[in-house]
Amino acid sequence: MVINFKQSSEVGLAEDIVYTFADGIYGFADYKQFVFINQTQDIANPFRLMVALDAPEVSFVVVPPTFVHENYEIKIDDAELLELGIADEQDIMVFSIVSLADNGSELYVNLKSPLVLSMSTRFGRQIILDESSYQIRHVLKTDR
Numbered sequence: 001m002v003i004n005f006k007q008s009s010e011v012g013l014a015e016d017i018v019y020t021f022a023d024g025i026y027g028f029a030d031y032k033q034f035v036f037i038n039q040t041q042d043i044a045n046p047f048r049l050m051v052a053l054d055a056p057e058v059s060f061v062v063v064p065p066t067f068v069h070e071n072y073e074i075k076i077d078d079a080e081l082l083e084l085g086i087a088d089e090q091d092i093m094v095f096s097i098v099s100l101a102d103n104g105s106e107l108y109v110n111l112k113s114p115l116v117l118s119m120s121t122r123f124g125r126q127i128i129l130d131e132s133s134y135q136i137r138h139v140l141k142t143d144r
Contacts, residue, residue: 019117019124031058062095068109085121093117107140
């Protein structure tokens with residue numbers, strides 16, 4: 001299934017809902033359960049803090065990929081959709097992990113390995129888009 005996201009940058013995740021990543025996140029396989037927190041009072045803020053329940057010191061800044069790439073499109077295997085319990089694309093929420101450059105001068109967004117969430121089943125998975133041209137280190141423009 002090819003999914004063309006028109007997801008708004010306004011993200012409506014409840015902070016008390018736990019999402020389970022059965023395989024963890026790449027490099028952090030031991031952490032399976034996460035919550036997504038808006039650390040500001042601004043509901044329109046697209047950035048969230050993805051926090052591991054078992055180890056709150058393990059957290060990631062995430063943003064909807066459409067915030068940095070308006071026509072973001074991914075192809076997800078039907079088997080992966082089935083494992084997440086996703087029957088239609090309205091049930092999907094997608095995030096990308098944000099990272100800071102080693103020199104601290106730039107922010108990067110990983111568009112190549114998005115986090116795919118099922119809003120109904122509360123399962124998530126990080127997938128790798130092997131056949132896409134998206135980058136692991138897509139520079140986040142600060143003039144937004």
